[in-house]
Amino acid sequence: MAYQGNKPAVNYQAVKAVQRFNGDGSDTTFTLTTAVSSVQDVLVSVDGVVQDTAAYTIPDGTTLTFTAAPSSGTGNIFVNYLAPQVGSVVPPAGNKGTFKAGGLFRTNAQSLTADTTILATENANATGPFTVASGVTLTVESGGTLVTL
Numbered sequence: 001m002a003y004q005g006n007k008p009a010v011n012y013q014a015v016k017a018v019q020r021f022n023g024d025g026s027d028t029t030f031t032l033t034t035a036v037s038s039v040q041d042v043l044v045s046v047d048g049v050v051q052d053t054a055a056y057t058i059p060d061g062t063t064l065t066f067t068a069a070p071s072s073g074t075g076n077i078f079v080n081y082l083a084p085q086v087g088s089v090v091p092p093a094g095n096k097g098t099f100k101a102g103g104l105f106r107t108n109a110q111s112l113t114a115d116t117t118i119l120a121t122e123n124a125n126a127t128g129p130f131t132v133a134s135g136v137t138l139t140v141e142s143g144g145t146l147v148t149l
Contacts, residue, residue, distance in 0.1 A: 016081035023070035023077050034081060035061040041083035046070045112136055118144040125149060 021030045023046065036042055039053040044064070056066045070077050098107045112132045118124045120143035127149045132138050140146045 019079045019081070020075045021064075021070075021077040021079070022074050023072055025072040026069050028066045028069050030064045030077065030079075032058070032062045032064055032079065036081070036083065037061065041081065043080040043082055045078040045080070047073065047076050112138055115139075117141065118146050120144050123147075 016034045019033060032042075036058055039056065039058050042058070042064075044051040044056055046066075047070075051066075054067070056064055058064055064079065099105065100107060106127075108127055110128065110130050112130060113136060115137045117139040118141065120141040123145045125147045130148070138146075
């Protein structure tokens with residue numbers, strides 16, 4: 001069967017909000033909370049004046065280094081993030097499943113080894129016969145469904 005609908009996201013993109021720093025007239029380095037790949041990924045303003053990229057560098061992606069110390073002031077340095085920050089979507093290990101033959105077969109365990117409750121608001125299924133280990137409790141609340149295929 002062909003895939004229908006939108007493909008699942010493999011990453012997400014978000015634009016970070018502005019970050020503010022307080023200049024003291026002597027410090028030239030400030031730590032960014034979000035890594036960037038170049039000076040073109042941010043717009044920097046000091047005392048309301050947009051800075052040319054010749055006025056600062058970001059040598060390691062997170063250290064904003066000015067060529068001259070910004071003046072003293074509370075929140076007088078603004079860093080506006082322009083480029084979307086990309087992150088990965090990684091599901092928890094328990095939600096990934098185990099697959100063989102390039103995804104053709106999904107495999108699952110044959111023994112339940114931890115207490116498990118299927119809530120009244122949930123449906124669950126297991127493929128193939130399974131056993132519940134000694135001392136382990138499997139509970140299906142009224143309204144919940146467990147199907148074994």
